[in-house]
Amino acid sequence: MSIHDDATGIPAxxxxxxxxxxxxxxxxxxxxxxxxxxxxxxxxxxxxxxLIVFFVQNQxxxxxxxxxxxxxxxxxxxxxxxxxxxxxxxxxxxGARILQLRITDHRRRKAxxxxxxxx
Numbered sequence: 415m416s417i418h419d420d421a422t423g424i425p426a427x428x429x430x431x432x433x434x435x436x437x438x439x440x441x442x443x444x445x446x447x448x449x450x451x452x453x454x455x456x457x458x459x460x461x462x463x464x465l466i467v468f469f470v471q472n473q474x475x476x477x478x479x480x481x482x483x484x485x486x487x488x489x490x491x492x493x494x495x496x497x498x499x500x501x502x503x504x505x506x507x508x509g510a511r512i513l514q515l516r517i518t519d520h521r522r523r524k525a526x527x528x529x530x531x532x533x
Contacts (some may be wrong), residue, residue, distance in 0.1 A: 465494070 472490030487495075 469494070 467489040474489045476489050
């Protein structure tokens with residue numbers, strides 16, 4: 415076998431171990447909605463398993479005080495409630511910003527007379 419004059423030094427038609435060169439891959443197909451749904455379900459299941467492990471490992475009872483109220487909850491449950499509360503706050507802030515941008519865009523289109531604006 416002869417060596418190409420390229421920088422790799424790999425023999426023509428294969429690699430150093432004598433294996434044939436890989437064939438060109440067929441053009442990739444676009445993922446379907448079903449495939450995306452399957453991946454989302456798989457990721458969701460992994461997250462749920464991780465949450466179950468988190469709850470099982472954090473069952474110590476703690477006292478929680480909030481706005482004059484007092485109660486006893488498991489540590490894992492308390493942290494989960496706090497995380498969900500933080501997610502709700504982020505979702506509210508994001509929703510307010512999206513609404514603000516849509517109103518601004520609507521006003522701009524109305525002033526310019528862009529597409530989709532009734533006469």
